[in-house]
Amino acid sequence: MTDVLLDGCLALCLPLLAWLVLRTESLSQAVVLFVAFGLLSALGWARLDAPDIALVEAAVGTGLTGALLMHTLSWTEETPPDVRARARRRPWALLATAALTLLLGWAVLALPADSPGLGPEVEARREDSGVKHPVTAVLLNFRGYDTLLEIAVLLVAALGARAVNPRSERASSDAAKDPLTGELFRMMTPALLLVAGYLVWVGDHGPGGAFQAGAILAGGGVVAILTSRMGTPRMSSLRVRWALLTGPLLFIGVGVAPLLSGRRLLELPEKLAGTLIFIVEMALTVTIAMVLLMFFPGTRPSRAGRGGER
Amino acid sequence: MNPWALYALSGVALFSVGLVGLFSHQHVVKRILASNITGSGVLLVLVALARRMSSGPPDPVPHALVLTGIVVSVSSTALGVALARRMARLQAEATHLPEHEPRSDGEGP
Amino acid sequence: MTSVAALMVWPVILPLLGAVLALLVGRPGVRLVAGVASVATLMASSMLAWEVAHQGVLHQSIGGWGAPLGIEWRADGLAALMLLTIALVGPLISVHALDHFGDREDREFLPLWLFVWCALNALVLSADAFNLYVTLELTTLAAVALIAVRRDLPGLDAGLRYLLFALPGSLCYLLGIALLYGAHATLDVGTLAQRVQPGPVTWVAAGLVTVGLCLKTPLFPLHVWLPPTYTGAPTPVTALLSALISKGSFYVLLRLWLEVFAPVMDAQVGQLLGVLGAAAVLWGSALALNQTQLKRVVAYSSVAQIGYMFLVFPMATSGARAGAIYLVVSHAAAKASMFVAVGNIHQAVGITALGGVQGLAHRMPFTFLAMALGGISLIGIPPSGGFIAKWLLLNEAIGTRQWWWGLVLLVGSLMAAAYVFRILRGSFLPLPPGVTVRSIPLGNELAPLALALIALVLGLVPWFPLDLLAIGASR
Numbered sequence: 001m002t003d004v005l006l007d008g009c010l011a012l013c014l015p016l017l018a019w020l021v022l023r024t025e026s027l028s029q030a031v032v033l034f035v036a037f038g039l040l041s042a043l044g045w046a047r048l049d050a051p052d053i054a055l056v057e058a059a060v061g062t063g064l065t066g067a068l069l070m071h072t073l074s075w076t077e078e079t080p081p082d083v084r085a086r087a088r089r090r091p092w093a094l095l096a097t098a099a100l101t102l103l104l105g106w107a108v109l110a111l112p113a114d115s116p117g118l119g120p121e122v123e124a125r126r127e128d129s130g131v132k133h134p135v136t137a138v139l140l141n142f143r144g145y146d147t148l149l150e151i152a153v154l155l156v157a158a159l160g161a162r163a164v165n166p167r168s169e170r171a172s173s174d175a176a177k178d179p180l181t182g183e184l185f186r187m188m189t190p191a192l193l194l195v196a197g198y199l200v201w202v203g204d205h206g207p208g209g210a211f212q213a214g215a216i217l218a219g220g221g222v223v224a225i226l227t228s229r230m231g232t233p234r235m236s237s238l239r240v241r242w243a244l245l246t247g248p249l250l251f252i253g254v255g256v257a258p259l260l261s262g263r264r265l266l267e268l269p270e271k272l273a274g275t276l277i278f279i280v281e282m283a284l285t286v287t288i289a290m291v292l293l294m295f296f297p298g299t300r301p302s303r304a305g306r307g308g309e310r
Numbered sequence: 311m312n313p314w315a316l317y318a319l320s321g322v323a324l325f326s327v328g329l330v331g332l333f334s335h336q337h338v339v340k341r342i343l344a345s346n347i348t349g350s351g352v353l354l355v356l357v358a359l360a361r362r363m364s365s366g367p368p369d370p371v372p373h374a375l376v377l378t379g380i381v382v383s384v385s386s387t388a389l390g391v392a393l394a395r396r397m398a399r400l401q402a403e404a405t406h407l408p409e410h411e412p413r414s415d416g417e418g419p
Numbered sequence: 420m421t422s423v424a425a426l427m428v429w430p431v432i433l434p435l436l437g438a439v440l441a442l443l444v445g446r447p448g449v450r451l452v453a454g455v456a457s458v459a460t461l462m463a464s465s466m467l468a469w470e471v472a473h474q475g476v477l478h479q480s481i482g483g484w485g486a487p488l489g490i491e492w493r494a495d496g497l498a499a500l501m502l503l504t505i506a507l508v509g510p511l512i513s514v515h516a517l518d519h520f521g522d523r524e525d526r527e528f529l530p531l532w533l534f535v536w537c538a539l540n541a542l543v544l545s546a547d548a549f550n551l552y553v554t555l556e557l558t559t560l561a562a563v564a565l566i567a568v569r570r571d572l573p574g575l576d577a578g579l580r581y582l583l584f585a586l587p588g589s590l591c592y593l594l595g596i597a598l599l600y601g602a603h604a605t606l607d608v609g610t611l612a613q614r615v616q617p618g619p620v621t622w623v624a625a626g627l628v629t630v631g632l633c634l635k636t637p638l639f640p641l642h643v644w645l646p647p648t649y650t651g652a653p654t655p656v657t658a659l660l661s662a663l664i665s666k667g668s669f670y671v672l673l674r675l676w677l678e679v680f681a682p683v684m685d686a687q688v689g690q691l692l693g694v695l696g697a698a699a700v701l702w703g704s705a706l707a708l709n710q711t712q713l714k715r716v717v718a719y720s721s722v723a724q725i726g727y728m729f730l731v732f733p734m735a736t737s738g739a740r741a742g743a744i745y746l747v748v749s750h751a752a753a754k755a756s757m758f759v760a761v762g763n764i765h766q767a768v769g770i771t772a773l774g775g776v777q778g779l780a781h782r783m784p785f786t787f788l789a790m791a792l793g794g795i796s797l798i799g800i801p802p803s804g805g806f807i808a809k810w811l812l813l814n815e816a817i818g819t820r821q822w823w824w825g826l827v828l829l830v831g832s833l834m835a836a837a838y839v840f841r842i843l844r845g846s847f848l849p850l851p852p853g854v855t856v857r858s859i860p861l862g863n864e865l866a867p868l869a870l871a872l873i874a875l876v877l878g879l880v881p882w883f884p885l886d887l888l889a890i891g892a893s894r
Contacts, residue, residue, distance in 0.1 A: 007313035011320035014354075018324050018347045022331040027339050034343050041324075041350055044317055048361040049368045053376050057353070061380045065346060065387050069339060072391045072398075097323075097330045104322035104594070107623035108355070109315065111601040115362050117369030118604055121488050134370035135377070142488045143374060145481045149541060149553045150378050152435060153560055156534050157385035159442065160564030161392035163527045164575065211377060238445070245443045252436055256428065265428045267483040295388035297395065325594055332587050338579060345586045352594045359601045372600070375549055379593065382556045389560055390582050393567050397575045404572075 010044050019097075031069045038062025052135070052207025060215050060292075067222060068295060130273025132205035139209065140277045144266045148255060151248050151284065158244070158294040162235050165297045181227050185220075192220040196289075200281050204274065210281040214288025221293045233293055240290065247287030251280050318358040324351030338394045342387055349383040424479040426470055427492050429463035430502055430540040438533035446526055450517070453529040457510045460536065464506040468499035468887070476891040486547075486607035493546040493609070495891025497744060500884055501543045501670060504748045507873060508662050508755050509536055515759045515866040516655035519766070524568050528655075531568070534561040535664065542667050548596045548606045551671050552589065555635070559585040562664050566652040577651025581660075584634055584644040588668070591631030595624040608678060617683045625680040628672070629692070635668035638692075638729055639699030642722045646706075649718035654762030657714070661721045662755035666747050669728055673743065681735055693733030697827040699726025704834035708841070713764065713773050716838055717757050720797060723831060724750045727812065730824050734815045741888050742811030748884065749804020749877045753796035756870035760790045763863055767856050776842060778850025783859060787846050789867035794839035796874040799832045804877030 017037040024030040039062060045054035122134050122142065129137035139147055196213040203209030224230040233240040254276050258267040268276055328348030335341050353376050360372035437456020441449045471477060477494040480486070494502075513532050520528055535558060542554035559582070567578035600606055602621075603614040615621050634641045649657045681689070703722030710716045724746070731743035763786045768775050780787045796805035809828050816825040850856070877884065 004313070007316050011313075011316040014320050015323035015327050018327045018331075018351075021347065022327065022335065022340065022344055027337065030340065030343060034346070037347070038350070041354060044320070044354065045357050047313065048317055048357050050357050050360065050373055050376075053357070053373050053380075056377060056380055057350075060384055061346075061350065061353075065384060068388055068391050069342065072339065072395050093330050093334045097326045100326035100329065101319075101323045104325065104623060105319050107598055107619045108318045108322055108601075110619040111318075111359070111598070113312075113315070113362060115601070115604055116366075117360060117362070117600070118371040118487055119363070119367065119369040122370050125484065125488060134367070135373045138370050138374035139377060141482060142484050143371075143490060143550075145490050146374075146378055146550055146553050148435075149538070149550070149557055150381050152438075152534060152537065153382055153385050153553070153557050155439070155442070156531065156557065156561045156564055157389045159527065159531065160389045160560065160567065163564060164392050164396040164567050164570050211381065235442070236445070241443050241445065245439050248439050249436075249443075252432060252439070256432060259425050259428060262422070264424065264479055264483050265432070265481050267481075292384075295384075295392070297392070322594075325590070329587055329590075332583070338583075341583050345583065345590070348587060348590045352590055352597060355594065355601075356597050359597065371606075372597075378549075378553065382553070386556070386560060386582065386586055389563055390579060390586075393563070393575050393579045393582070396567075396570060397572065397579070400572050400575070 007047060010040065010047065014041055014044065028070070028073050031066055031073065034069070035062055035066040038066065052212075056212055056215065059219070064215070064218070064222070064292065067226075071226070071296065128270055130268065130270065130277055131203070133203060133207070135207070136203045136209050136277070140281065141268065141273065144255070148251055148266075151251060151287065154288065154291040155244070155248065158291040159235070161295050161297075181229060185224065185229065188220055192216060196285060200278070200285055203281060204278065210284040211288055213285040215292065217285065217289035218292035221289065222296055225293065225296045232297055233290055243286050244290045245287070247280070247283035247285075250283045254280055312362070312364045314358045314361045318355050321351045321354035321358060324348070324354060327351075338390070342390050342394070346383060346387060349379065353379050423470055423474065424477055426463070426467045427477060427479050427494055427544055430460060430467060431537055431544065433460045433463055434533045434537035434540065438530045438537060441530040441533060446522070449526050449529050453513075453533060456533055457513070460540075461506045461510065464502040464540070467494060468503050471496060471499040471890060472887055486610055487605035490550050491546040491607055491609070492544045494544055496887040496889060497892070498543045499890075500744065500748060500887050501666075502540060504751050505536060505539050505543070505663055508751050508870060509659065511866050511870050512655055512658045512662065512755055512759060515658075515762065515863055518860050518863050519653065519655050519762055520568070527568050528565065531561050531565050532659070535565070535659065539663060539667050543670065546608045548599065548608055548611065548675075550606075552593050552596060555592065555668060555671065556589055558664055558667050559589065559635070562660060565656045565659065566648065568656065569653050573651035574653060577648040580644050581648045584637070584641075588631045588634030591627045591634070595627030595631065598624040598627070608675065612679045615679055615683050621680070621683055625684055625688075628675060628680075632668045632672040636665050636672070636725055639695055639702055639722065639726060642699065642703075645722055646715055646718045649721065650712065650714050654714070654758055654765060657718070658755045658758035658762070661718075661758060662751040665721070665725065666751060669725070669747065673731065673740070676732065677735070677740060689732040689735055692729050693824060696726040696729025696732070697824070699723060699729070700827055700831040701834075704831055704838065707838045708834060711773055712771050713775060713842065714761050714771060716773065716842065717754070717761055720835065720838060721754060723835070724754065724797065727809070727828070727831065730812055730816075730827070733821060733824065734812075734819050736815050736819060737892055738811055738818065739815040740892065741885060742808050742815060744888055745804060745811060745877070745881070745884065746808035749796050749808055749874050752870050752873035752877065753793040753803070753805060756789045756793040756867040756874065757797070759867040759870060760786045760793070763859050763867065766863075767859055768854055770854075773842070774845060776846045777848045778846070778854070779856065780846035782850070782856045783864060785864040785868045786859070787843070789871040791843055792871035792875055793867070794843065796871075796878070798835040798839055799828075802875060802878035804874045806878050807881045
């Protein structure tokens, strides 16, 4: 009984909160509400037996996105849209939302209520995939080609984001001397590396994997960038480019190599599949962490003009 | 009772709220927020679809699709935000330059 | 067998590898790497098209898993023709781009264009509904980065506008696919085609997919983002957007609609798409006639030309399909040629107004020859690809007793003739005093001409493309 109540409440609260996010006048309040919304929705995912991807959603979909948006607000002017224009539009928007929800809900309720999806098929072939965790098996083997293109999406976004905001603000010396953050980083860095490595390793048989690990690494880096201890990685540095591109190159190589022995693209030999996936995931972790870091352009150049900022 | 339908309905409601919001707002940040809400609605539908059998593990395929979806959505948010930031900066420079000295972080020719 | 199927790998992997390597080498080698990758991809695409022409439809199960677990590739005649179009039109535009951009933009333009190429080839070959979503998103994000590559306000505004319309488009598509997966537990397009039944899930999913892809293509009345985006983007990028990128989403729509949805949907929905297409033809042409900026004339003409393509849906015969695809291909060449020519004119005189063309026909003969040849294809006068396409569509309109679509074709052609004439007429007037014409590199003058010649050749020898299109057409 309490379960139904909890689920019902959550399912009802999510759209209401989303509505509130978009209704709020203040942009920074809207972003904060969005983060709250994201965490609540992660709770919903956990209720649907997806705790691992709920964590990714909370960390990346909500945390990182929220940080990006908050960060942007410090750059853009807070110009809320015209209040009167919005007030006039509201009944129309409410009506459209309700109509669309009803239409889509009609289709959702017409779906078969107890389909196992592709679960049995994945289960039947999991042994051949080289990894034990079904989600990793789908992501890196059965649908590994999707993941290859997804890495390209990340590269394109990083390239685009760096291309339009090319100059990263250098670490300023006063922040680097701050003893508190210094100590924090000294404690945090080994722990982050350890957790990231563990996540890649555990991805083989439990919830984890390159994306989760990359996000953890990036999380530490983002804090470093936002506290001006580190500049955003630049495409002009060869080391950055190698760190960024080793993963994709390795992935392409592993994908194409089977062609040499007359197999198909990404048709990994059964015995080697586990090892190959592990190596590719290790390299991709670095790529993903780099890309996520490249999304953050460093601290805002102050209007007062501190002179030396780059 | 299996709650998947509740969450799937919640997902399509989120999708609708986000989609309508996307087309009824002017401010870039609001529109990016709306698009994230729309996306999170779609992903919630997928997560709900994976959990339709009340026993046994959930269907891993939608979970994998959702992970890909999160990556795509973060990437597009980051790109949009980068463009918006650059625009804000150019606009600020265009309005502030006449009073102040040229900034030292010149953007090249 | 495997070695033939292996041919499908290269048109996707080579541009991807090229893009990654071009990023890695940075400034000194980016042109070399991009050049090698382009030639290699062109060869790979041609070889694949050759195989398809001689052996028929090719399949490959990526990773060897097979549907529904793995992702399937399928290359039929339509896919082969699209691969060839991208491989011929894209590099010609990027050659023009090299002189258009400075050194810095080059370093970013070339890898991004290779990513677009990889994404479009992957899209064309994919037979997996979710994989199509990933390729669509890769195309969109690379396009946004390309639009903003100059970092100026108009480009940034155009990029953001495009992103904020393309994103909801992709999400509509994804929700549609999620519903189909929920109902049929597969993402494979071929399997979906066998399993869909008329009912709420199919109708709503088809609606979501259609609306999403129409937003991206775009179809009237969802086209509001197109004119400002096409005008604000750097001209070579506009050429890519109009010629190739917008065709990607139309291709997916055509595929899914003809293979999956058409048999289970009410014929009225096809008629509705046709009506919107017709409205796009009339509205786009009328606005093209009213523009004062050269680039906007060509941009509104794209709204109209996309409209013709949607006339395939009410007729839904193999002839109409051939006509629509023929228009996709010839419009890709003709419109790329027009936009590249517009870029040349902007570079030569620095005037964006329509009057800027005055007196240029003698100074830039190749550019205006290209403009004229491209214009002929847009209007649909023989010999041009546009003529063949409209002829096929007209035939079907009469054959299916839907003469009103024929009327739309004729009125649209007259309006196109008017706006093309408006551009060309000015170019033969004397050069206004005080205007200096900067000289344009010969390569830049020849690139639009080569593109226009593709449109011309499509009108002279239509047999090869039409035969190719017939391969694997009836499923």
